[in-house]
Amino acid sequence: MATVLVVTSGKGGVGKTTSTASLGAALAQQGQKVAVVDFDVGLRNLDLVLGAERRVVYDLINVVQGDARLSQALIRDKRLDSLFLLPASQTRDKEALTSEGVARVMAELRDMFDWVICDSPAGIEKGATLAMRHADMAVIVTNPEVSSVRDSDRIIGLLDAKTERAERGEPVVKHLLLTRYDAARARRGEMLTTEDVLEILSIPLIGIIPESQEVLRASNLGTPVTLSAPMSAPARAYIDAAHRLRGETLPMTIPTDKRGFFGGIFARRVA
């Protein structure tokens, strides 16, 4: 029986899809059977970030509407045997997602996997509320920046009100994933610190993903960063976060990339 995890944020562009792909891959690398589900109907991108864009035949809406079986729509990752993608539809609009249909698909996925990770679209409309509807657990992706923190607060409110679990009176387990974090800028008082964000949102921290060039490189290649550069700072942060999702206790660190003296100088000058 799977744990259903929604990766959500309210605000767009904070790293939901990257985090879904990286956490999904990290859990699969740890031997878990994982399905990642793209709920961003009309603007799908999880297929692209996972490098499966040319292998999509059927999608979530085909399965919801009964035009395809789940087994026909699931795409197995070429590199990780236990990682599967259920893509969103690129041509249909999200009105085609019925709540009964989504409930049926989620129930079927629960029986097949250890983890079902739902990549939520941005916003608080139907796509986002359907993505969180059946969640047991939520990862709220937040950048240390005012608009992202505000939107995360709004999404936390929705998770406490609009999910099946909330309606049963047992809250969704919420985790904060802080992404694009720059420890040096936070130290200089130029960026909200981890402590600031935690104090404002008051939900437990699952990981801190440092700002890194490897994240863009990974999406350029269509390979989750935990596979494309497993020793890089963001990959180690995602791998640790995946262990914590499984209930393990690890010390919270902000991994850093080793950089040579000249690399450091160069990076400062460009910034």
Added chain:
Amino acid sequence: MNVFNMFQKRSSAPVARERLQILLAHERAARGAPDLLALLREEIIAVVTRHVPVGHENVNVTTHRNGDVSTLEINIDIPNSVKARVIVNA
């Protein structure tokens, strides 16, 4: 711009933190408010109807926010005929 200003400009994170804390306190209160008002309204009706028969449409509960203070306004319309009867009974 002098050297002091340059350093001041750097520490923008505490400003962000304070703005967020104030904003979210208001937004969370606004999210909670409809439920609180509905609860107050039900309990006020229950208390009032022990003595005077009033319907849901006669009770109006609202809040107004003015600067640092919020006011809770409760309006209960009691039909004159009813009031007369209560006074006679008392």
